[in-house]
Amino acid sequence: MRILLSFLALTILWTSCADDDMMIEMPTEPGDLSAIEYNPTPYELPQPVGFPAMTIPADNPMTQEGFELGRRLFYDVRLSSDDSKSCASCHLPELGFADGQAFSQGVEGEFTARSSMSLVNIGYNEFGLFWDGRVQTLEEQALLPVPDAIELINTWENVENMMRADEQYPTMFRKAFGIDDSAEIDSILATKAIAQFERALISHNSKYDKILQNDFSVEFTDAEQRGFDMFFDLGNEPGGSGVPDAECFHCHGTPLTTTGQFFNNGLDRFPTLADYEDKGFGAVTGDTIHNGQFKAVTLRNIELTAPYMHDGRFQTLEEVIDHYSEGVKFASNLDVNLREPLHLTDSEKADLVAFLKTLTDEEFTTDPRFQNPF
Ligand code: HEC
Numbered sequence: 001m002r003i004l005l006s007f008l009a010l011t012i013l014w015t016s017c018a019d020d021d022m023m024i025e026m027p028t029e030p031g032d033l034s035a036i037e038y039n040p041t042p043y044e045l046p047q048p049v050g051f052p053a054m055t056i057p058a059d060n061p062m063t064q065e066g067f068e069l070g071r072r073l074f075y076d077v078r079l080s081s082d083d084s085k086s087c088a089s090c091h092l093p094e095l096g097f098a099d100g101q102a103f104s105q106g107v108e109g110e111f112t113a114r115s116s117m118s119l120v121n122i123g124y125n126e127f128g129l130f131w132d133g134r135v136q137t138l139e140e141q142a143l144l145p146v147p148d149a150i151e152l153i154n155t156w157e158n159v160e161n162m163m164r165a166d167e168q169y170p171t172m173f174r175k176a177f178g179i180d181d182s183a184e185i186d187s188i189l190a191t192k193a194i195a196q197f198e199r200a201l202i203s204h205n206s207k208y209d210k211i212l213q214n215d216f217s218v219e220f221t222d223a224e225q226r227g228f229d230m231f232f233d234l235g236n237e238p239g240g241s242g243v244p245d246a247e248c249f250h251c252h253g254t255p256l257t258t259t260g261q262f263f264n265n266g267l268d269r270f271p272t273l274a275d276y277e278d279k280g281f282g283a284v285t286g287d288t289i290h291n292g293q294f295k296a297v298t299l300r301n302i303e304l305t306a307p308y309m310h311d312g313r314f315q316t317l318e319e320v321i322d323h324y325s326e327g328v329k330f331a332s333n334l335d336v337n338l339r340e341p342l343h344l345t346d347s348e349k350a351d352l353v354a355f356l357k358t359l360t361d362e363e364f365t366t367d368p369r370f371q372n373p374f
């Protein structure tokens with residue numbers, strides 16, 4: 001019996017020694033990632049004809065690995081306090097990365113103060129993000145929805161713990177950013193990755209683009225051509241089709257269909273500029289002259305992103321055109337290009353809508369690279 005016991009004890013001792021030996025070969029720290037290869041591949045952005053060069057911050061170059069990580073974070077519902085919503089809940093690829101709502105519901109059912117925005121070609125945005133331009137970079141913007149009191153109602157501390165403990169994130173962060181330990185995963189790196197994903201959201205294969213790029217297999221219909229001429233004020237040029245100028249291009253210029261700047265496009269009339277309930281750009285600059293000005297957003301994929309304007313007040317493109325044709329309300333900072341009612345006929349309005357629909361890019365909205373990886 002005694003021999004048996006000491007044999008058992010020896011075995012136990014021997015096994016635990018063997019375990020210790022094995023431990024020495026395992027990584028010394030639980031979060032050590034240094035054995036995983038770090039060799040990121042640059043992400044080549046397309047350079048569509050006529051598009052400006054995108055400004056990429058020097059401290060956040062685009063890589064395949066960063067893009068993939070950003071995509072996963074963008075669609076991860078664990079960014080929200082109750083695992084119910086992600087960025088993509090309010091920015092859906094099939095809706096041009098908007099959400100089809102006038103106002104979006106956050107995780108506790110409360111509504112956002114303004115309508116969700118399309119993220120199409122967002123990397124070219126130069127004059128500020130949001131309807132009022134209150135944030136400058138995509139990295140800064142991506143920090144906000146997590147702790148937002150209406151949107152994801154979470155803390156970055158929770159999200160950081162989730163990412164560090166996840167099966168895939170530590171390896172993905174290592175491959176994207178070369179960190180040595182999962183404890184280095186933080187909100188700054190996470191938002192860099194999300195920004196990389198967003199910069200890759202380039203729509204450049206609509207019918208309008210193909211015509212711009214001289215793809216002779218694609219042609220405008222007569223109605224689309226007349227709408228194009230109206231949009232860009234080309235109808236009254238020598239040899240033009242004679243259609244009236246609709247002045248759209250001043251603020252929704254080629255080829256991005258946005259200048260990214262802020263204008264009052266005559267949605268509301270108040271006794272004075274100080275009376276605007278949503279002051280828009282004015283609340284950001286603190287200058288009353290900017291009250292009631294909002295970003296002239298992109299019109300790419302506009303067919304998919306109803307309802308329209310910062311408060312989703314118009315349900316259809318026809319209602320939008322009616323607004324610009326005879327609904328514009330006066331304000332002392334109303335843009336000069338909108339001061340004369342257009343008085344378009346019904347068929348002219350239909351032509352403009354036909355042109356706007358040529359900005360739909362299904363190759364973009366269905367691009368597998370941009371879809372939910374979960
Ligand atoms: C609950 C809905 C909701 C969620 C979740 C949400 N957003 Fe948004 N997003 C909005 C709304 C609403 C706006 C416009 C807000 C404003 O202008 O005041 C917006 C605006 C933006 C803009 C500015 C676009 C532009 O043209 O200026 C970006 C970029 C953006 N969101 C990215 C994100 C990212 C990244 C996430 C996840 C980290 C996210 N959003 C989560 C609703 C949401």
Ligand code: HEC
Binds near residue numbers: 252308
């Ligand atoms: C003076 C500049 C200006 C001109 C000219 C202009 N727009 Fe706009 N557009 C804006 C601004 C600013 C907004 C956002 C306003 C808001 O939501 O408060 C906007 C919004 C829109 C929207 C809604 C976008 C969305 O995602 O909700 C559409 C559609 C649109 N414009 C189409 C047109 C068309 C078509 C024309 C020509 C008939 C035109 N615009 C002329 C400045 C302009």
